[in-house]
Amino acid sequence: MRSATPPPTTLDLHQAIALGTPKAIELWLDLVDDPVDRADQLTDLTREEVVQLARTIPPAQAADLVDTLDLHVAVDATRIAPPENAAAMLTRMESDRAAALLRELDPPERERLLAAMPTERVQVLRGLLQWPEGSAAAHMVPDVVTVQDSATAREAIHEVRTHKAKLRQDSHIGAYVFAVDDEQHLHGVVSFRDLVLADPDVVVHNLVEHDVITVEALTDQEEAAKVLVKHRLLALPVVDGDNRLLGVVTSDDVSDIVEEEATEDAERQGGSQPLEVPYMRASPWLLWRKRIVWLLVLFVAEAYTGTVLQAFEDELDAVVALAFFIPLLIGTGGNTGTQITTTLIRAMATENVRLRDVGRVISKELTTGVFIAAAMATAGFIRAWTLGVESQVMITVAVALACIVLWSSLIASMIPLLLKKLRVDPAVVSGPMIATVVDGTGLLIYFEVARWLLPELGG
Known part of the structure; x- marks a missing residue:
């Protein structure tokens, strides 16, 4: 019996684009998973190759690729891609990352892409774009798992399961469940473990930690990052002036914020204004x-x-x-x-x-x-x-x-x-x-x- 030909162990982006199939691009993504290597190979492409890549790569793989790239490289890729492809890619990206990318575009480019996205997705992204770039709310993930403060543990678990099916990949639901009332006022937080192990008939209000560490929407991003690191949290709730839950800043977001702030401080200490680009x-x-x-x-x-x-x-x-x-x-x-x-x-x-x-x-x-x-x-x-x-x-x-x-x-x-x-x-x-x-x-x-x-x- 003749054995199947094993997949190649090396494949550069030029070769994948030349093959002209989504499968080839997907294989390249599997073989080249280092963000630096991906960015280097993208930089070496001709404009014609970039256009061909944008037309060939499926939106899901495009979102995966762009999500690993430097923000400014991702912006260039978005500009070159056909608007419908770029919009589909942004629809599948993490909300905070997509908003950061859109913020770098000129207003006409941004509106053109938003017009090509589903209404529900546009509402989420516009909600993030309304906040100042350096604020905690600009970096938050708006999709969080919430349950009613007055529900029983059994009802809350059912609500979480229902909610989980609707949540996007970027919701970071692996750590906390937030207890809210009908108007989304934050009443407390409980871990998934404690919720699942609790007596089914106990009320959520009696399970949650009511002294929740939060930041307001307009809190400076660096201050929010410090709070999350100081208290060793996986997610930090972001609230408005009335203590309504807007979203969470996650540990992944904090890594980007800390790197950005450290770079700016180093540039200032060298006697220069921050470059704001690589x-x-x-x-x-x-x-x-x-x-x-x-x-x-x-x-x-x-x-x-x-x-x-x-x-x-x-x-x-x-x-x-x-x-x-x-x-x-x-x-x-x-x-x-x-x-x-x-x-x-x-x-x-x-x-x-x-x-x-x-x-x-x-x-x-x-x-x-x-x-x-x-x-x-x-x-x-x-x-x-x-x-x-x-x-x-x-x-x-x-x-x-x-x-x-x-x-x-x-x-x-x-x-x-x-x-x-x-x-x-x-x-x-x-x-x-x-x-x-x-x-x-x-x-x-x-x-x-x-x-x-x-x-x-x-x-």
């Missing part, structure tokens, strides 16, 4: 727009360094050796401040440090600064000695280094907490910004110490 998709023009504003701000802030040097021109003429150590001093101050702000901003992001801890933070950093100042002063003294300068200059460099380190420790430990108090993202206290602030003030400290210690300057 780096490899950013054009030189976009990179220029995101960087130039901060560079100009830092340029203006740094300009006063020249003013300080000009003000102490006579001192530099009198003791030329002072100029040798200017880069060393201001560089050390900037590095010290950057270390502190990087550590402190991360601690604030994970809620290890709060506003009430400002006194402890300053005390801790100043104590640490004393030890660092001593070490850096010693290193500065040794460096001055190797350059063969006078002993008074060696002492001036050492003392100035110690003072600059302590000053940098003070302001770097205060500014992030102060900005938090003023409701400004502490991540804007970038390494370049701290270095710029310390540069000018560090020079002032240096020359004032020199005036005090050097006889040539009247010390």
Whole structure:
């Protein structure tokens, strides 16, 4: 008996498209399940191949493919696909993912796709699109399992089974059942396990946990993510001002939110505005727009360094050796401040440090600064000695280094907490910004110490 030909173990997207059958695309999806590999192969396609793929791939497989891609790659694929195919794909996607994708489209493109979807689906997506992009409600899953608070466990289980058949794949029903009244006011939450194991005649009201952790619809997405992670929840209820249940933010959504916020913070700390697109998709023009504003701000802030040097021109003429150590001093101050702000901003992001801890933070950093100042002063003294300068200059460099380190420790430990108090993202206290602030003030400290210690300057 002749054996069947085994399926291929490798198949790239070019080959699958060339075969021109939905089965070939489905096989490619099975063989290439890594999102990065999928995105790379999609990027290599010609426009004609992308159009052919959009026409060939069944909507269910299209939803599976797009759901694993970077959002911006998914948006491009949606734009190229025929509207009816794109609409069918979005109908099958997870609601929050589909809404995020639609939000990236231009209004005419968005309306064209919504017009091609079933009415019930359009209502769900419009409900998500009405919320601000950075809010918890914009990232929630609206389909949740609810039961009447007054029902018995037997009636609730029957309701869950009925409800389950109607729920979409993205409803994340594996953890909690929410007890509500006729107007969807949230009364409590119970796990599936507790509901199934309960006495059939017990009322749901007596089973649920009434002290439910929730967030309001307009809560910032980062705050919602922190609440879910802090309390180790699988799903976080989102409610309106009247405590009506609107949906849930899930642990899957939180992973995306945390990654997005961490990327934005890292970009801000580098002295740039967030790109809002993957780096490899950013054009030189976009990179220029995101960087130039901060560079100009830092340029203006740094300009006063020249003013300080000009003000102490006579001192530099009198003791030329002072100029040798200017880069060393201001560089050390900037590095010290950057270390502190990087550590402190991360601690604030994970809620290890709060506003009430400002006194402890300053005390801790100043104590640490004393030890660092001593070490850096010693290193500065040794460096001055190797350059063969006078002993008074060696002492001036050492003392100035110690003072600059302590000053940098003070302001770097205060500014992030102060900005938090003023409701400004502490991540804007970038390494370049701290270095710029310390540069000018560090020079002032240096020359004032020199005036005090050097006889040539009247010390």
